[in-house]
Amino acid sequence: MKEKIADMLVNNIGKYVSGEALSSRLHISRTAVWKHIRELRRKGYLIQAAPRKGYCLTQRPDLLLPEEIKRYLNTTSVGKKIECWRTIDSTNRRAKELASQGALQGTVVVSREQTVGRGRVKNKWFSPAGGIWFSVILTPQIIPQKASLFNLLASLAVVNGIQKVSAVPLQIKWPNDIYLGKRKLAGILTEISAEMDQVNSIVVGVGINAKVDSSSFPDEIKKTAASLWEETEEELFLPEILGEILNQLELLYQRSEKEGFEGILEEWRGYDLLKGRDISIDTPSGRVSGKAAGVNSRGALLLESEEENIEAVLAGTVIF
């Protein structure tokens, strides 16, 4: 019932809907209407109430709630089940738990803030309210060696999704950091649970500084992190950004199943931040340096040495 009232108000943004209209349309008492309005306010809906005029949403709700995210979804599996938290330790931790309990492909965990947000290789990830912190469970029938391709797929989905709502120029730093100019806007932490022959589940965790106040950034990232709403003039709605990313994720996922990854990698290459740059990579077996020369069909970064040898690097942290 609450959802129906929210829908009617959302369909009349900026206009008052009378309590009488709501009560007669939904066949509930005026008192019941008011109770639902109060509950919606508790959930974060900014509903104005005025005597004799009724109730009014002054702007589209900017809430990371399943019913708001679903307004923007046109998927068949991704986001069909969304678990929303006000605060959680880590959406990846929770998504892995759900995956181990057999959660369906496309299940999403999202939180307004994370208390123990994590980046790659056990780095901390600053995750206050205002950002979009979410994880998606995927269950492709692939061998573990192919999982890193999903890492690149996810970064492309985030770029494409953000670009549906904002025209900011984005690039991807291999394997999956999203940059806005020289600053990092979003990061991805992909984790897999697998047997030797097959992946059981992939959890794609995404963190986006969507509407994070950059003055709140901790010192160590102040000069290197970007906040989307400080770089774009468009009005931003968190559930819309998330919805668009989930749409893109499903599109790319389905495409990978039909056509394989070559087309996706080709599109990814169009956003390659490192291409042509002299970089170093800290790999598990030591530091390697050279000129970044794109990614190969396995998603590995190609590194060209001075002698023009090409080395493919599967994993590591890029310094540039």
Place this chain on the structure above:
Amino acid sequence: MKEKIADMLVNNIGKYVSGEALSSRLHISRTAVWKHIRELRRKGYLIQAAPRKGYCLTQRPDLLLPEEIKRYLNTTSVGKKIECWRTIDSTNRRAKELASQGALQGTVVVSREQTVGRGRVKNKWFSPAGGIWFSVILTPQIIPQKASLFNLLASLAVVNGIQKVSAVPLQIKWPNDIYLGKRKLAGILTEISAEMDQVNSIVVGVGINAKVDSSSFPDEIKKTAASLWEETEEELFLPEILGEILNQLELLYQRSEKEGFEGILEEWRGYDLLKGRDISIDTPSGRVSGKAAGVNSRGALLLESEEENIEAVLAGTVIF
């Protein structure tokens, strides 16, 4: 206190230890001694009691209990923590849970029986009492692509461990099934939790038909499964077999850290059941056939075609 009484009886196998001796040595009353004896019996210790003679263990305890397994351990990390169950759904499931909660390297989960024992690729695994069903958590600092080497390492540890207590001829069917003659004696299910750059944890699950009555095998494995105690004249003790395997696992693990995997793979090749045979492999991308030609440095099975091309197969189910 119970453990001290068990120790004294184990150190005097086949002999009676008087209640008085136990009571004065441990500074507890005769009544307290009897209470502990009763508890030990409840745990499965076969303790005889005789008036005026005292208490006697007629044979070494054959119990998968931490204190019994530890009698055979000479490790520094593997088996330092052992969680024992009378019955559990799956030791791998439980070990993965412990790993996600940050369990230490070398933590072991063992159960007298499993109700939902699993083999590779979601096959069921018959796991009644009498077998050894256990999982070990390892946390090597490696990239996910190297995890399959641990699969081979584990199979070698199982072979070496069993051969410490029995001289039966064992072979390994790539990647990790242990064969006694033409029948499967043990299987391994290795599962990983990983980021793209590094493994968080590896859970090595092992199932051994150590003292399973072969007449209890389900029809579908009656002709293909072996039970160790029906094939060997040596007296077998479950905690000893498990202890020896854990010793070997730690030895090989430490060796891999110091020297890499080449020596371990070379030893593995000495047990290669498939080498030289014409086989087919069902891989995620279809069936391939050829002559098995060993394993390469990544642990992949080499398959030689009629035109003498060599193909390296990373994952799949062998038909031979």
